[in-house]
Amino acid sequence: MKLARIFLALCLFFSAGALSAADGVGPDIPQATGEPHPEGNDYMRRWHMEMLKHDRDLTMYLGIRPTDSSLAECFECHTVKDEAGVPVTVADERHFCRACHDYAAVRVDCFDCHRSTPADFDEPAPHAMILRGPRFRSWGAGDADVLLAYLSQAMTEPN
């Protein structure tokens, strides 16, 4: 019963996600430029990762570079610009990918290695030292004390 309810909630969640954000339900998807995908948006929402995964292997192992799907190609149309007209990186919550992925709380790790902006453009320096969350924080002064305090507390108070 509980499982069924979770399933129903998930169904509602994803169908809501497919709706336009104009009614306040679902993510606010940034406007893209260029021609729409001939497959339709529903297809792209469901399969974009499979398409990228498929073609990345073709490129990596067989050297086929003019593939149907590539991240670089995504950003030719799906680029959000800031007030100064500069494309924002994934560090900015307005980034195209983050619109849905933040909403669905799914962290993408594509951009640990790949650039999140169009090619041949220098990402501005303020974006350089960020990248989401404590995972990317370097060990700093005072961190040892915080960790020790946490550990001693955890050990003295079971659960």
Next chain:
Amino acid sequence: MSFRMPNGSEVEDRPTRRDFFKSGAAFATMTLAPGVTLMAFGGSATAAVDAGKRWGLLIDTSKCAEDCDACVTACKTENGWEGHGEAERDVQWIRKVTLRNKATGHESSMPVMCQHCESPPCVDVCPTGASFKRDDGIVLVDKHTCIGCRYCMMACPFKARSFVHEPVTNQKTHAPRGQGTVEGCTLCVHRVDAGGIPACVEACSATGNGAMVFGDLLDPSSEIAQRLAEFPSVALRPDLDLNPGVRYAEI
């Protein structure tokens, strides 16, 4: 139907974009036996990897100027890597090395990078299959499957691989690189696939030294094969019997 890539990933069947663009490349897969797939390519999207080729480099150390690091600079610019002033952990896809003969005092200077071995130890030890050799002899890291264990760095006798310690931003589109993965010389695979030559070789010619030659070792009419046939050359660490694709002359 699904098909399996060499890294073990399986791509499930789905309506492909190719169904929408019938005029595009024809791509057919046929399952011969469980886990064995025959892939055929037609149309415009032919594989750039040709198993009939073996890409290699010939480095003539007598032409390599000791104070010149044009190849290293070109590699950094092309692939977007740089040091952070910490020699012990900075990445190095290519480095300049000076060899000194202790008996005679003779010194020779040369660039050392991934030697693109025929039997690469880095591939032998990789626990995830991320370290692999393309059919045309180029040894690469598939960072999608690399877990950053650094066994390959231990195994490589040339210290050709580096680990990325810092978060990376502003990468080149053709050279993705990121924290927690191992990387090394790719022989500028993106250029080679497009019919070009590696950035280091191009930069070396531009300086006028012309110490580096790139080409197909298996093609007897290529410049590299002819020079290898005509003049003596050595592999680094020939005792290991790795048959590297990078050869050195006049050491």
